[in-house]
Amino acid sequence: MNKHTRKLAFLTGASSGIGQALAPQLAARGYDLVLAARRVDSLEQVKRDIAARFAQCGVEVLALDVTRYADVQSAIAETARSHGGLDLVIANAGVGSTGPVGSGRFAEDLAVIETNVIGAMATIDAAVSLFRAQNRGQIAVISSVAAFRGLPGAASYSASKAAIAVYADAARVELHGTPVRVTTLFPGYIDTPINQDMKSRPFLIGVEDGARIIADLIERGVQTSTVPVYPWNLVGRLVRVLPTGILARAAKGSMPSGASEKG
Ligand SMILES: NC(=O)c1ccc[n+]([C@@H]2O[C@H](COP(=O)([O-])OP(=O)(O)OC[C@H]3O[C@@H](n4cnc5c(N)ncnc54)[C@H](OP(=O)(O)O)[C@@H]3O)[C@@H](O)[C@H]2O)c1
Numbered sequence: 001m002n003k004h005t006r007k008l009a010f011l012t013g014a015s016s017g018i019g020q021a022l023a024p025q026l027a028a029r030g031y032d033l034v035l036a037a038r039r040v041d042s043l044e045q046v047k048r049d050i051a052a053r054f055a056q057c058g059v060e061v062l063a064l065d066v067t068r069y070a071d072v073q074s075a076i077a078e079t080a081r082s083h084g085g086l087d088l089v090i091a092n093a094g095v096g097s098t099g100p101v102g103s104g105r106f107a108e109d110l111a112v113i114e115t116n117v118i119g120a121m122a123t124i125d126a127a128v129s130l131f132r133a134q135n136r137g138q139i140a141v142i143s144s145v146a147a148f149r150g151l152p153g154a155a156s157y158s159a160s161k162a163a164i165a166v167y168a169d170a171a172r173v174e175l176h177g178t179p180v181r182v183t184t185l186f187p188g189y190i191d192t193p194i195n196q197d198m199k200s201r202p203f204l205i206g207v208e209d210g211a212r213i214i215a216d217l218i219e220r221g222v223q224t225s226t227v228p229v230y231p232w233n234l235v236g237r238l239v240r241v242l243p244t245g246i247l248a249r250a251a252k253g254s255m256p257s258g259a260s261e262k263g
Contacts, residue, residue, distance in 0.1 A: 006058070008086050010034045010079055012066055012123055013093030015042035017192030018142065021211035022092070023059075024050055029219055031088065032058035034079050038065050066093045066119030067111075076126035085134055088218070089127035091120040091164070092142045096194045097157040109156035116160035121167055128171055131180040140183040140218045141168040145232050147186060149239045152251040161186075165224075172223060183218055186236065187227035203231055 009026050013019040015037035023033055027050050035043045043061035050059050062079075066072050080086040094116045099105045124139055131137030146154055147161035165184050172182035189201040190210035205213075210227060217225050226232035239247075 006030050006032045006056070007088065008032045008034070008079075008083050009088040009090065010036065010076060010086055010127075011090045011092060012036045012064065012072075012119075013142075014046060015039040017194060017207060018187070018190060018211055018214065019090075019092045020046050021207045022090070022214055024053060025211050025215035026088075027054040027057040027059075029215060032083075034060045034062055036062040036064040036066075036075065037093065038063065066123060067114045069118060069122040072119065072122040073126040076123070076130060080130050080134075086127075086130060086137065088138045088140065089123060089130075090140045090142070090218070091123040091127075092140075093119060093123075094142065094160075094194070097154050100153055101155045112156040112160050113163075116157070117163045117167075120164045124164075124168060124171060128175070128180070132175075132178070136179045138181045138183065138218070138221065139168070139171070140185065140214075141165070142214075143168075143184055143186050145186050145188045145226060145236055145239070148236045149242070149247070152248065181221050181223075183222055184224045185214055185217060185227050186225070186232065187214070188232040188235075190227070203228075203235070 007030055009031040011019055011023060011033060014023055014035035019037070023035055023046050026033060033050070035046055037043055040061060040063045047059045047061055050057055062075060064071060064075055076086070076089060095112055097109055097112045120141065124141065127137065127139045131139070141164060143165040144161040146158040147165045150158045168182050168184045175182060187210060189195060189204040191204055191207050195201055205228060213227050217227065226236055
């Protein structure tokens with residue numbers, strides 16, 4: 001990788017969906033990439049696609065399970081050590097949940113929290129530690145509009161996305177006045193495998209559009225934003241104050257039994 005002219009980004013969840021589409025968006029914006037996920041074959045494919053389109057972009061793939069928290073921390077530190085620094089860390093890896101509270105899916109809920117909350121915390125914690133030492137850097141956290149309200153059928157997912165957004169918010173306040181930026185994004189429904197079984201996906205956008213908007217927002221260094229900005233900036237506010245009965249009726253119409261509502 002040419003560390004003198006290009007920046008370096010560390011992206012979790014790069015083997016599929018948003019992460020897979022975000023990688024070439026970052027390459028086009030002058031980043032070399034470290035692509036992390038559990039499925040290395042898929043990461044290698046993403047790497048080949050980028051090599052074919054962006055000859056100047058350096059790409060490394062890294063087998064990483066974000067629920068192996070110590071591995072996450074050492075991977076970020078080691079990447080920075082071997083490349084002379086790191087510019088951007090994106091906590092994107094995540095999983096969905098698939099059923100109502102009390103329906104015998106507690107083990108799945110636990111995996112949601114371990115991945116989306118603790119795995120992302122391990123990523124953010126390592127990035128903040130590094131960026132404080134470097135006195136520069138940007139952290140981007142992929143939350144969800146599901147963070148705005150506990151969505152029926154996706155309790156653990158909503159809770160996980162709210163938790164990581166609040167965690168990132170605290171980090172942003174702690175880093176105020178330093179050159180380190182924290183960007184928290186709240187995507188609505190983007191067409192990826194995480195939601196492709198769902199019956200209702202309001203305001204759905206394609207993954208290429210979603211990744212381009214996310215890359216633009218990261219590049220602008222915004223503190224927080226929905227994705228796309230409109231209509232979710234308005235819908236997000238509305239969802240927060242909707243009476244329980246209206247939310248329950250809306251959910252009944254849109255949820256197949258046992259399926260989730262996650263965005
Ligand atoms: N699509 C949407 O509508 C939407 C909306 C709001 C927020 N989001 C969030 O966007 C992020 C990306 O989701 P997506 O829509 O792109 O879904 P996706 O296509 O299912 O991708 C999820 C990614 O997370 C990785 N991942 C899951 N568990 C992991 C673990 N334990 N360790 C490392 N990587 C792990 C997966 O890689 P491996 O399986 O190879 O490890 C995969 O690359 C998630 O945080 C999701 O909650 C999505």
